[in-house]
Amino acid sequence: xxxxxxxxxxxxxxRWWPSRYGPDDQAGALNExxxxxxxxxxxxxxxxxxxxxxxxxxxxxxxxxxxxFRQYLTTNAHHTNRRRPDAGPEGLGRxxxxxxxxxxxxxxxxGTHLDGLNHLQVGDRTYNGHRLADIVEDYxxxxxxxxxxxxxxxRGLLLDMAAVRGTxxxxxxxxxxxxxxxxxxxxxxxxxxxxxxxxxxxxxxRLWGVDNTAYAAGEPGPGVxxxxxxxxxxxxxxxxxxxxxxxxxxxxxxxxxxxxQTLNTHHGIVVAENxxxxxxxxxxxxxxxxxxxxxxxxxxxxxWVAPLAIV
Numbered sequence: 001x002x003x004x005x006x007x008x009x010x011x012x013x014x015r016w017w018p019s020r021y022g023p024d025d026q027a028g029a030l031n032e033x034x035x036x037x038x039x040x041x042x043x044x045x046x047x048x049x050x051x052x053x054x055x056x057x058x059x060x061x062x063x064x065x066x067x068x069f070r071q072y073l074t075t076n077a078h079h080t081n082r083r084r085p086d087a088g089p090e091g092l093g094r095x096x097x098x099x100x101x102x103x104x105x106x107x108x109x110x111g112t113h114l115d116g117l118n119h120l121q122v123g124d125r126t127y128n129g130h131r132l133a134d135i136v137e138d139y140x141x142x143x144x145x146x147x148x149x150x151x152x153x154x155r156g157l158l159l160d161m162a163a164v165r166g167t168x169x170x171x172x173x174x175x176x177x178x179x180x181x182x183x184x185x186x187x188x189x190x191x192x193x194x195x196x197x198x199x200x201x202x203x204x205x206r207l208w209g210v211d212n213t214a215y216a217a218g219e220p221g222p223g224v225x226x227x228x229x230x231x232x233x234x235x236x237x238x239x240x241x242x243x244x245x246x247x248x249x250x251x252x253x254x255x256x257x258x259x260x261q262t263l264n265t266h267h268g269i270v271v272a273e274n275x276x277x278x279x280x281x282x283x284x285x286x287x288x289x290x291x292x293x294x295x296x297x298x299x300x301x302x303x304w305v306a307p308l309a310i311v
Contacts, residue, residue, distance in 0.1 A: 016122075016266040017129030026148035028117050028127060028268020032195035032236045033154045041155035041289045045310050051285070053199075053275050054112035054306035055208060061111055062212035064243060069106030077101075108146075108302040112274045114294050118144035119301040120257070120264040127268050140299020147296040149270065154236055155196050156290030156309055159184035160281045161220070162203035169203030172218025173249040176200060178229040188286035194234035197290045199272075201281040205241030208274075221246040227259040231267045237292075238263070239272030272307065285311055 017023070021031045055061065059069050077099050081092040091098040109119070117127040118141045124132045126144055135141040161176050162168060164183045170176070181198075185191060192198060200222060207215035219242035222230070227246070230238055239245065246259030263269040272292070280288075289310040294303035 015129070017125075017127075019128045019268055021268065023128060025128060025268070026117065026144050027150055028270060029234065029236045030150050030152065030268075030270060032234050033150075033152070034195060037155065037193070037195045038153055041153065044155065044287055044289050047311050049311050051279055051283075051288070051309040051311075052306060053277060053280070053309055055274055055276050057111040057304060060212070062208065062216040062243060063110050064216070067107045067110050069110050070104070072103045072105070073100060074103060075100050108297075108300060108304050110274075111304055112276065112306065113272070113302045114146065114149070114292060114305045115260070115264065115271045115273070116144060116146035116149065116301045116303075117264060117268055117270070118146075118299075120261045122261065122265050125265070127265050137299060140297075140301065142299060145297070145299035146294060146301065146303045147298050149294065151294065152197070152237060152270075152290065152292040154290055155193065156288045157185075157190060157192065157196055157198050158201055158277060158280045158286050158288070158309075159198060160201045160284075160286075162201060162281070163187075167203065169206055170220035172220065173247050173251075174202075174220035175223035175247045175251050176202070176221060176226055177223060178226050181226060181229060184286075190287055192233040192235060195236045196233075197237040197239075197292075198230060198233075198235050199238065199275060199277060199280075200240045201277040202241055203278075203281075205274075205276060205278055208276075216243060219243060219248050221248070222259055223247060223251045224255075224259060224262075227263055230263065230269060235269060237270045237272060237290075239275050241275050241277040243274055245271045245273060272305065275307065280309055285309065287311075 019025050088094045088096045090096040135143045164180050202220045250256045260271050291308045292305050294305050
């Protein structure tokens, strides 16, 4: 039988699979979070202050082209409850119970969210080399969905790139380098350890809700070299106060989104996007306990989250 599949272009370059965590692994770099590291991270909590790193989600937030979110309120029960055999004069039962609910239509690749390791591909291959043809189902994917990622409790580091560059906000396409990261770490007297979550404050989040068009049109972010630096340091998770991860327009016009693509597919490093980091940066909080608990949605490419930085 003739093989009519498109050629595997990835096979012509360096293979990145199987993963260092094994050919069946679905947790990626979250494997770097150990019980010992978690206990050390919990020890960072001394003041009892909680920073909420999520934006409010609604239909008017900035979004990548083609992605939408709508929320609809349903009040039907206020009417149908009154027609039930056990109805009271104004609701269900003599206590007149009523309720309202909402329905959501949209993609979780909007707002403050966590990417699954099925979100990005090189050609048609994902993390650990899976072909989309083998894992795609009607509901999502049968491997690497966000439901397969462990809940996250680890040491978090905030690297304030805007402060390093001496500005309130980096510009669109501005590339953050390993030297910038090292400068921020040196100023705080910190070092990255395996299993850490490294977050980058660029100041771009200041545009959220102020100029959504400008926010979604471009962004600063880590360049290719810094992506490699993160992988070398075996971080578990990374994220920015931007709608993706990495400078846009891209560092190399011929390689759009190459930084998150490589982190996701080659290294299994989980990426969080649209983080609200202004308060952490303002208070000069560089080290904290990070907690990210996500909904276990079967086969989904991401999940809305409300990350908490606790000090």
